[in-house]
Amino acid sequence: MTAVKREIREIVREEPFMRGRILAALAEGPHTVPEIAEAIGRPANEAMYWVMGMRRYGWVREVKEAAVDGYFRYQAVAREQRS
Amino acid sequence: MTDYDALVVGSGIAGMESALKLGDMGYKVLLVEKEASVGGRMILLSKVFPTLDCASCISTPKMAASIHHPNVTALTYTEVDGISRDGDGTFKATIRRKPRFVDEAACTGCQLCETACTVAVPDQFNADMVARRAAYIAFPQAVPKKAVLERAGTSPCTYTCPAGIKAHGYVSLIRSGEYEKAFQLVLEATPLVGTLGRACYAPCEGECTRGSLEGTLPIRRLKRFAADRHYQAIDGPGVEVAPANGKGVAVVGSGPAGLTAAWQLARRGYRVKIFEAAPVAGGFLRLAIPAYRLPAEVVDQDISNVTGIGVEIATDSPVTDLEALRRDGFDAVLVATGTPLSTSLNVPGEKLDGVVSGLQFLRATRLGSAADLTGKRVVVVGGGNVAMDAARTAVRMGATETTIAYRRGRQEMPAHKTEVDDAERDGVRFSFLMAPVEVVDDGSGKVTGLRCQRMALGKPDASGRRRPEPIKGSEFVLPCDTVLVAIGMAPEGSAFGGRCASNANGTLVADPATLQTGVPHVFAAGDVTTGASDITRAVGQGRRAAHMIDRWLRGEPLAGFEMDEALPVVDKTKVLTRQVGYTHSTAPESASGSTVKRDFAEIEAPMTEAEALAGSSDCLDCGVCSECQECVTACPSDAIHLDMREQIEEVSVGAVVVATGYKLFAADAKPEYGFGRYKNVITGMQMDRLLAPTRPYNTVLRPGDGKVPERIAFILCTGSRDETVGNPLCSRFCCMYSIKQNQLIMGALPLAEVTVHYMDIRAPGKRYDEFYESAKSMGATYVKGRVAKITEKDDGNLILRYEDIEHGGALVQAEYDMVVLAVGVQPNREVDRLFSGDDLALDVYDYVAEPNEDMDPGRTSIPGVFVAGAASGAKDITDSILHAGAAAAQVAAHLESLKVPA
Ligand SMILES: Cc1cc2nc3c(=O)[nH]c(=O)nc-3n(C[C@H](O)[C@H](O)[C@H](O)COP(=O)(O)OP(=O)(O)OC[C@H]3O[C@@H](n4cnc5c(N)ncnc54)[C@H](O)[C@@H]3O)c2cc1C
Ligand code: SF4
Ligand code: SF4
Numbered sequence: 001m002t003a004v005k006r007e008i009r010e011i012v013r014e015e016p017f018m019r020g021r022i023l024a025a026l027a028e029g030p031h032t033v034p035e036i037a038e039a040i041g042r043p044a045n046e047a048m049y050w051v052m053g054m055r056r057y058g059w060v061r062e063v064k065e066a067a068v069d070g071y072f073r074y075q076a077v078a079r080e081q082r083s
Numbered sequence: 084m085t086d087y088d089a090l091v092v093g094s095g096i097a098g099m100e101s102a103l104k105l106g107d108m109g110y111k112v113l114l115v116e117k118e119a120s121v122g123g124r125m126i127l128l129s130k131v132f133p134t135l136d137c138a139s140c141i142s143t144p145k146m147a148a149s150i151h152h153p154n155v156t157a158l159t160y161t162e163v164d165g166i167s168r169d170g171d172g173t174f175k176a177t178i179r180r181k182p183r184f185v186d187e188a189a190c191t192g193c194q195l196c197e198t199a200c201t202v203a204v205p206d207q208f209n210a211d212m213v214a215r216r217a218a219y220i221a222f223p224q225a226v227p228k229k230a231v232l233e234r235a236g237t238s239p240c241t242y243t244c245p246a247g248i249k250a251h252g253y254v255s256l257i258r259s260g261e262y263e264k265a266f267q268l269v270l271e272a273t274p275l276v277g278t279l280g281r282a283c284y285a286p287c288e289g290e291c292t293r294g295s296l297e298g299t300l301p302i303r304r305l306k307r308f309a310a311d312r313h314y315q316a317i318d319g320p321g322v323e324v325a326p327a328n329g330k331g332v333a334v335v336g337s338g339p340a341g342l343t344a345a346w347q348l349a350r351r352g353y354r355v356k357i358f359e360a361a362p363v364a365g366g367f368l369r370l371a372i373p374a375y376r377l378p379a380e381v382v383d384q385d386i387s388n389v390t391g392i393g394v395e396i397a398t399d400s401p402v403t404d405l406e407a408l409r410r411d412g413f414d415a416v417l418v419a420t421g422t423p424l425s426t427s428l429n430v431p432g433e434k435l436d437g438v439v440s441g442l443q444f445l446r447a448t449r450l451g452s453a454a455d456l457t458g459k460r461v462v463v464v465g466g467g468n469v470a471m472d473a474a475r476t477a478v479r480m481g482a483t484e485t486t487i488a489y490r491r492g493r494q495e496m497p498a499h500k501t502e503v504d505d506a507e508r509d510g511v512r513f514s515f516l517m518a519p520v521e522v523v524d525d526g527s528g529k530v531t532g533l534r535c536q537r538m539a540l541g542k543p544d545a546s547g548r549r550r551p552e553p554i555k556g557s558e559f560v561l562p563c564d565t566v567l568v569a570i571g572m573a574p575e576g577s578a579f580g581g582r583c584a585s586n587a588n589g590t591l592v593a594d595p596a597t598l599q600t601g602v603p604h605v606f607a608a609g610d611v612t613t614g615a616s617d618i619t620r621a622v623g624q625g626r627r628a629a630h631m632i633d634r635w636l637r638g639e640p641l642a643g644f645e646m647d648e649a650l651p652v653v654d655k656t657k658v659l660t661r662q663v664g665y666t667h668s669t670a671p672e673s674a675s676g677s678t679v680k681r682d683f684a685e686i687e688a689p690m691t692e693a694e695a696l697a698g699s700s701d702c703l704d705c706g707v708c709s710e711c712q713e714c715v716t717a718c719p720s721d722a723i724h725l726d727m728r729e730q731i732e733e734v735s736v737g738a739v740v741v742a743t744g745y746k747l748f749a750a751d752a753k754p755e756y757g758f759g760r761y762k763n764v765i766t767g768m769q770m771d772r773l774l775a776p777t778r779p780y781n782t783v784l785r786p787g788d789g790k791v792p793e794r795i796a797f798i799l800c801t802g803s804r805d806e807t808v809g810n811p812l813c814s815r816f817c818c819m820y821s822i823k824q825n826q827l828i829m830g831a832l833p834l835a836e837v838t839v840h841y842m843d844i845r846a847p848g849k850r851y852d853e854f855y856e857s858a859k860s861m862g863a864t865y866v867k868g869r870v871a872k873i874t875e876k877d878d879g880n881l882i883l884r885y886e887d888i889e890h891g892g893a894l895v896q897a898e899y900d901m902v903v904l905a906v907g908v909q910p911n912r913e914v915d916r917l918f919s920g921d922d923l924a925l926d927v928y929d930y931v932a933e934p935n936e937d938m939d940p941g942r943t944s945i946p947g948v949f950v951a952g953a954a955s956g957a958k959d960i961t962d963s964i965l966h967a968g969a970a971a972a973q974v975a976a977h978l979e980s981l982k983v984p985a
Pocket of ligand 3: 302705
C-alpha cells in the first residue's frame with residue numbers, strides 16, 4: 001500500500017489493458033480486490049479502479065454476501081450474460 | 084421582439100426553477116447547460132437534508148419538466164460564449180452547441196456505445212471514483228438520456244498519418260485485446276497492413292505526445308502485430324463488398340497508390356483490373372524495398388486482400404495506350420505508375436560498365452538477377468532512403484567496402500535517421516561534403532574510381548537545406564569497382580505522355596484535390612503526380628483517387644467538399660497538463676529491435692502479445708476518443724456520427740439569469756490532509772456519490788482496497804472559514820450534508836463508527852438542529868477541535884492528530900479506515916467570461932454580486948441580468964430554490980416594466 005499513488009487518469013486509462021489479466025485471475029473463482037491486486041502484481045487502489053470500471057460495464061460482479069474480513073469478492077461475468 | 088424573453092445560464096436546481104417559473108408565467112425561456120444533462124449538482128446527491136428524500140426522485144420531475152415545458156427550450160452540451168447588451172436594453176447571446184457526435188433524435192439511450200468504447204477516463208459525474216468511457220451517458224437519470232462522445236480533437240498520430248489510418252484507434256483496440264478489429268480498422272484505409280507495419284517511416288511516431296515523455300509508442304510495430312495475428316489465423320481480408328455496380332475501372336500500376344485505389348473501388352462494387360508492367364505486383368514494395376525490411380510474403384499477403392475481393396491483376400502488362408483501356412470498357416482510368424526512372428549523375432563516365440542506378444540494382448536484387456558484389460568496393464552516391472537501401476543491399480550482396488558519398492553533411496541527409504543508423508550498423512561508411520565529377524576507368528571501360536570534389540555548405544536553398552558549394556582544387560579519386568547512383572527518381576512518361584500533360588520534372592499534371600488529369604476520365608495518384616514520396620503518401624493518394632473516381636462515375640461534383648475532414652489536432656501541451664505526474668507502469672520495451680545480420684532475412688523481430696499490450700497501454704488518449712469506430716458499429720440506431728461539428732447561433736433575449744452554481748474546494752489545497760496522496764481520504768461529494776443509488780461501487784467501500792470501512796472520520800470546514808486557503812466564508816451546507824451522510828452511513832453500515840471533527844456545528848434552519856440531534860442519538864460522535872495533520876499507515880489506515888478542545892485541549896491521535904473531508908464551496912469564475920461590454924460585478928469573495936442583496940435579491944450590477952442559486956454565494960437546495968423563485972419574479976418585473984409606455 002505504500003507505493004506512490006499514481007494519477008487517476010493514468011490508472012483509469014489502463015483498464016482495457018488490465019482487463020485480460022484481471023479476468024485471467026478471476027478464472028479460478030471470485031477474489032477480493034486485494035487478492036486481485038496481488039494476482040496481477042499491481043497496488044490495490046489501482047485494482048479498485050479497474051475492478052469497479054469492469055463492474056460498471058458488466059465484466060465482473062460482486063458475490064452477494066460480504067466476506068467476514070470486510071471485503072467483497074468479485075467474479076467474472078460470462079460474456080453472453082453481459083448486457 | 085426578441086427570440087426569447089429570458090436566457091437562463093446553468094440548469095442546476097436554481098436554473099431549472101427560474102426557467103420553469105418563468106415558463107409557467109408564459110415567458111419564452113432558453114435554458115442553456117454546458118454538461119450533457121440538465122440537473123446540476125443536486126441530481127448527483129444521495130438524499131437531501133433534513134427530509135432524507137431521495138435527491139434524484141425529487142429532482143428528476145423538474146429535470147423532465149425543463150426539457151418538456153412548452154415555453155422552455157433547453158439546450159444541453161451547449162456553452163454561452165458571450166452576452167452583450169443592446170442599446171434597447173435587450174441582449175444578444177452567442178450560443179455554441181458543442182457536437183455530441185450522436186444524433187439526439189436517433190439515440191435511444193441503450194448504452195451499447197459505452198460498453199463497446201475502448202477509451203476509459205475518470206467519470207466526473209462520480210467525482211472521479213470510477214471510470215466512464217469516451218462514449219458516455221452522463222448518468223443513469225440523465226435528461227435527455229442521450230450519449231455524448233468526448234472528443235478533444237484529432238490525436239496527433241492519426242492527424243499526421245498521410246494514409247488516413249486511424250492510428251490512435253488501432254492502438255486503443257490492441258490495448259483492449261481486439262487485435263482483429265485493429266487490423267480491420269487499418270483495412271478501412273488500405274489493404275497494405277503488413278507492409279505499413281514494417282516499411283512505413285511512421286510519421287505518427289514523430290508526433291506521438293508520449294515522445295516528449297519517455298518515448299513514442301511503437302505505433303508502426305503495433306500495426307505489424309495486428310497484421311501478423313490476422314495473417315496467421317484468417318484467410319482473406321474478411322470484409323464485405325458492395326454488390327457489383329456494373330462499372331469498371333482500370334488501374335495502371337500496382338504500387339501502394341494503385342493497390343489502395345483498387346481496394347477502395349472494389350469494395351464499392353466496381354470491377355477493377357490492375358495493369359502492371361513488371362513481372363510481379365507491388366511496385367516498389369516488391370522491386371525496391373529490400374527484403375530484410377519487407378519480405379515478399381508480407382507484400383503478397385497484403386495483395387491477396389485486394390485479389391481476395393475480386394480485383395484482377397495482370398502482370399507483365401505495360402499500358403501504352405490509355406485510349407485502348409477506354410475502348411476495352413473501362414469507365415475510368417487511374418494512372419499510378421510511380422517514379423521508376425533514376426535521375427542521372429550527368430558526369431563523364433556515367434555509361435561505363437559498373438555504374439548502375441540504385442533503383443535498378445535494388446530491382447535486380449529482388450528479382451534474383453543482380454550481379455554478385457563479392458570482393459567489390461561500392462560507392463553509393465546520394466543521401467536519401469534509396470541510397471541507404473542500396474548501400475545496405477550492397478553489403479548483403481558481398482561488397483567488401485560500401486561507402487555513401489553525399490554532397491552535404493549528415494544533418495542535411497534526407498534519409499530517415501533510423502535508416503542512416505541502421506546502415507551504419509551494417510558497416511556502411513559515410514563520406515560527406517563531396518560531389519562526383521567523373522567516373523574514372525582503367526582505360527578499358529572498367530570502373531576504378533569516382534573522382535569527387537569536396538564541398539562546403541553555403542546559404543540555405545529553396546528546400547531550406549544549406550547549399551553545397553565546391554571548394555576549388557579539392558578534387559580526389561575515391562577508388563571503387565561499382566558506383567550506385569541514387570540521387571533522385573522520376574516518372575516514366577511513355578504510357579500517358581501523348582494524352583496527359585506533364586510538368587517539367589516529368590510528373591503528371593493532375594488537380595491536387597480531385598486528382599483528375601486534363602482528360603476527365605483519367606485520374607493520377609501517387610508518386611507519378613507528386614514526385615517521389617513514401618508509402619503512406621501514396622496510399623493516401625490512392626484513397627483520394629478512389630473517392631474521386633467514385634464520385635465522378637456517380638456524377639457527383641468533385642469540388643466543394645473536404646475528404647476526411649478531421650477535427651483540429653489536439654494541443655499536446657494541453658494533453659500533457661491533464662496529468663501532473665507520469666509513470667511508465669508497463670513492461671519495458673523488449674530488446675526485439677534490430678540485430679546485425681547481413682542477409683536478406685527480415686531483421687525486425689515481431690512483438691510478442693505482452694509487448695504489444697504493454698506498448699499500446701502507454702497511449703495517452705490524446706484526443707480522448709480514439710476514432711476506433713467501435714461505438715459506430717455497436718449502435719443499433721445508427722446514431723453516431725463522428726463528422727458532426729459545433730454550431731454557433733446568435734439569439735436575442737430580453738433578460739438573463741445567471742445560475743452557474745459553485746465549484747467545490749479543491750481538497751488537495753490542504754496538503755496536511757493528504758487528499759490525492761492518501762488512498763482512503765475522500766471528499767464529501769465523493770461520499771455522497773458512494774451513498775447514492777447510482778453509486779460507483781457496490782456499496783460504501785474504501786477506495787484504497789475495497790474494504791467495507793468500520794471507522795470513518797469527517798473533517799468539517801475543509802477549505803471553509805479558513806484564511807490560510809483564502810476563504811473566510813462558511814460554506815453553509817457542509818455541516819448539514821455531513822450530518823446527513825453520518826445518518827446514511829449508519830443506516831448502510833450498521834457496524835460502522837462515525838466520528839466528526841468540527842469547529843462548531845451550524846444547523847440553523849427548520850428541523851436542522853433536530854436532524855443533528857438525531858444523528859447523535861444514532862451513535863455518531865462529534866469531537867470539537869481542528870485536525871492538524873493526517874498520516875497514512877502501510878495498511879491504508881489514517882492517523883488523525885487533533886486538539887480535543889472539550890477535554891482540556893489535549894493533543895490526541897486516532898486511527899480510522901477512511902476520512903471524509905467536508906469540502907466547502909468556491910465561486911464559479913466562469914461567469915467572468917460571459918459578458919462583454921458591461922462588467923458583471925463580483926463581490927469581494929468573487930461570487931456574483933447582488934448590490935442590494937437584503938432588499939432586492941437576485942438583481943446584479945447589469946440592468947436586466949439576474950442571479951439565481953449558489954452563483955451568488957453558498958446556498959443549500961431549499962435556499963437555492965427560494966432564491967431562483969425570487970430571480971424569476973425579478974425577471975418578470977423587469978420584462979413587464981419594459982412594456983409600460985414611458
Ligand atoms: C457533498 C454535497 C452534499 C450536499 N447535500 C445537500 C443536501 O443534502 N441538501 C441540500 O439542500 N443541499 C446539499 N448540497 C448543496 C447543493 O448541492 C446546492 O445547494 C445546489 O446544487 C445549488 O444549486 P445551483 O443550481 O445554484 O448550482 P449547481 O447545482 O452547481 O448547478 C449549476 C449548473 O450550471 C452549469 N453551468 C455552470 N457554468 C455554466 C455556463 N457557463 N454555461 C452553461 N452552464 C453552466 C453547471 O454545469 C451546473 O449544471 C450539497 C452539496 C455538496 C457538495
Ligand atoms: S470511436 Fe471508439 S474511442 Fe471514440 S467514442 Fe467511439 S468507441 Fe469510444
Ligand atoms: S499518446 Fe497515443 S493518441 Fe497520443 S499521439 Fe501517441 S499514440 Fe497517438
